[in-house]
Structures are given as C-alpha cells and as structure tokens.
Amino acid sequence: MAISMSAFVGLFVGLVLVGLVSSAKFDELFQPSWALDHFGYEGELLKLKLDNYSGAGFQSKSKYMFGKVTVQIKLVEGDSAGTVTAFYMSSDGPNHNEFDFEFLGNTTGEPYTVQTNVYVNGVGNREQRLNLWFDPAKDFHSYTIFWNQRQVVFMVDETPIRVHTNMENKGLPFPKDQAMGVYSSIWNADDWATQGGLVKTDWSHAPFFATYRNFEIDACECPVSLAAVDNAKKCSSSAEKRYWWDEPTLSELNLHQSHQLMWVRANHMVYDYCADTARFPVAPVECVHHRH
Template identity: 80%
Template sequence: MSGLLCFLLCLVMVGLANSAKFDELFHPAWALDHFIYEGDVVKLKLDRYSGAGFASKSKYMFGKATILLKLVEGDSAGTVAAFYMSSDGPYHNEFDFEFLGNTTGEPYSVQTNLYINGIGNREQRLNLWFDPTKDFHSYSIFWNQRQVVFSVDETPIRVHTNMEHRGIPFPKGQAMGVYSSIWNADDWATQGGRVKTDWSHAPFIATYKSFEINACECPATVAEVDNAKRCSSGENKKYWWDEPTVSELSLHQSHQLMWVRAKHMVYDYCSDTARFSVMPAECVHHHH
C-alpha cells in the first residue's frame, strides 16, 4: 500500500509542480470584460460585441507550451479558438493551433499553420478523434533547433523539421510569446464560410486550465542573437530541449503521427496542387 500511496503522492506533486496559475504566466490582452475567472479555471467569452484574448508576460526561445482547453459546446459554427506562439514584426515566426467551430454533431476540426519570416500558407487540417467540448484536452507546441511539434494529448499531429541544410528557412532566431484567443471568423471558419455564426447561441465560451510553459525565458532587454545563444546548450549548461531524445520523434511517436495523418487529416497544403503549382520546398523533403 505504501508504494501505491507514494505513487499517488508523486502524481500530486508532479501536478503541482508542472502547471502554473493563469496570472503567473499570462495577462488578458484585450476585452477584459469577456474573461470569467472560476478558481483555477479561466473562461473566454465570445458574443456579437467582442471576443477575447490573453498573452504571456514573457517571451521564450525553445521549449514547450501546453494548455488544457475545453472548446465551445453545441453549435459553435463561425467561431475560432486559437492557441499559438508568435514573435513580433513583419517577418515574424508563428506556430498556430486554430480550433474551427461547427454545427452541432459535426466533428471539430483543428487547423495548424506555421509562419516563417512572415510567410504562412502552411495549413494542415484534421478532425479530432474525440469530442473536445466534453472535457479538457491538452494542446502543446514543442520547439527546438531541430523541429517544431504540435501535439494533442501528447500525440504528435504535426512535425516541421529543420531543413536549413537544404536552403529552407527554419524559425529559430526570434523569441516568441504564447497567446490564446476566441473570435468570430464566420467568413471562413466553418465549411469555408458557408455556415455563419448563430448569435442566438451566444455567448460562446472556451474554458482553460493548467497552464504550463517549460521553456527558455528571454528578457526584453537582451538582443535576439544573444537570446539564441543563451537558450542553447553549451559546455556549462545543458537544456532538456537539446537532448538527443527530443531531436526527433521516437518510433512510437512516428507511428502515432502516421495514424493521425492516415485516419484524421482532411487537408494538407503539401497536397494542394490547385493552390501551389510548384510544391513548396519543405513538402518535397518532408518524409512524414
């Protein structure tokens, strides 16, 4: 019994150690009156007047950001909830999760995208294999000098690999903030904009808890080039995100990703010949 007790206590300790309170890491970025606080839970509200969004207090370079999120229940057509990392400026880098609302009974789809040096157009879309409105699920972005990995409940759904050796730019030189928001996007979000937001179902609420950023914090006073050095392992410091075990997917993770792509992906920009007459360079070399 003592072994089990210890195990359970350890689980509790891990839970305490890992997740931070919302206001330790984040602050509301806009529409403060559309935030609802219930203990450790934060709710963002969308109505016909406004959505809402929050931002991390710090910027980071390399590591992992995770949130637990329960999406809008019922008819959420036209709405988008987003969880993303982004740097600043016209040549910014950005890693996006966008959860696209739906009419009741339709599968919830999640769109991922990457911007590199200000250029996006790298959308992938998949239908989630569970109902994300019924319970909290974890969504995370992991980033190091070798790859960017999007995960849902620790299952990788997308990997973007560093292929600088082939002359393809990789986002690694800019510190990034962590953000989330909910807004109305019925011009495109549901069935390409054919299904509009039904405001009689408002307010639409996205619910968050358990915020975790395990990453290299970058002071605003430090130059980008120095942050890149400071957040990379060297002789005197060894960061977990530079360990060989996270330089690429494990065999198990590769199989998970293949399952996601085979069973749940509904759109991949790399296959969109109508949009790209020449296949984007990274698609040619990505073997996933």
C-alpha cells in the same frame, strides 16, 4: 535502498538539465490582452467569452525561445459554427515566426476541425487540418507546442499531429532566432471558419465560451533587453548548461511517436497544403523533402 539504473539516470538527468518550470496558474504566466470584461474565473478555470460585441484574448508576460508550452482547453460546446479558438506562439514584426493551433467551430454534431499553420520569416500558407478522434467540447484536452533547433512538434494529449523539421541544409529557413510569446483568443471568423464561410455564427446561441486550465510553460525565458542573437545563445545548450530540449533523443520523433503521427495523418487529416495542387501547382520545397 536499491535504486534502479533507469531511476538513477532519470534523477541525474533531472538534476543537470535546466529549463523554466511553470506553475499552472494563469496569472503567473499570462495576462489579458484585450476585452478584459469577457474574461471569467471559476476557481482554477479561465473562461473566455465570445458574443456579438467582442471576443477576448490573452498573452504570456514573457517571451521564450525553445521548450514546450501546454494548455488544457475545453472548446465551445454545441453549435460553435463561425467561432475560432486559437492557441499559438508568435514573435513580433512583419518577418515574424508563428506556430498556430486554430480550432474551427462546427454545427451541432459535426466534428471540430483543428487547423495548424507554421509561419517562418513572415510567410505562412502551410495549413493542415484534421478532425480530432474525440469531442473537444465535452472535456479538457492538452494542446502542446514543442520547439527546439531541430523541429517544431504540435501535440494533442501528447500525440504528435504535426512536425515541422529543420531543413536549413536544403536552404530553407527555420524559426530559431526570434523569441516568441504565447497567445490564445476566441473570435468570430464566420467569413471562413466553418465550411469555408458557408455556415455563419448563430448569435442566438451566444455567448460562446472556451474554457482553460493547467497552463504550463517549460521554456527558455528571453529578457526584452537582450538582442535576438544573445537570446539565441542564452537559450542554447553549452558546456556550462544543458537544456532538456536539446537532448539528442528530442532531435526527432521516436518510433512510437512516428507511428502515432502516421495514424493521425492516415485517419484524421482532411487537408494538407502539400497536397493542394490548385494552390501550389509546384509543391512547396519543404513538402518535397519533408519525411512526415
């Protein structure tokens, strides 16, 4: 049987590159972290409930360094003003690193806003906001965080919406030395979430549900017993092992992805901290150097 060169290369790469490939089942990768009575299960679907008593949240059973985490979410339908559904990665401690997706609820008919943020060594204030090109409450869509030693990429249905590039050569710290857990939650944030807090949660529409399926983690698992420096070494490619996320083709966006990101920024971005001269009279250093 003839086999094409591309198929052969793909087969070869699949054999030599390692990672942790997950099942899509919630309970193999995650566990509830608070408000267990606000969790609902319908077959393969997980529903988190927000009412005027409580929201709910879950977290991964392990921590990871480098790789990709993806979940499919159907956001709160109808009038979701005041609610926030978050999907994020974070390490522990005051000098933590964190990569955030926060979905800010809306009044009926208004677009959902997605806020992303990046914390490095405990410092955030890197918010970007965009309106999605679809209604995320009508169906499931994939939300992905990809992370290696060169970049952090936020993706929606495989379309990159944000890139945070390693600029250590400019003297800027990059999050590459702390193992991170994966988290998600829904809660009431009507002091800021919708139109800056002007629109409050209408509890007559409660309960609110965020629905999840297809949990995937393809990343380097970090034992809690290992020191950070040992995890960093364990999760980096070497002569003995090659991790897929360290492949040269993943050190930056490809041309198609770069065009996708430009399209998202031009057509859907509604706020960029780099352009907020009221908050930052002097542009943050990474904004000056950042290509995206």
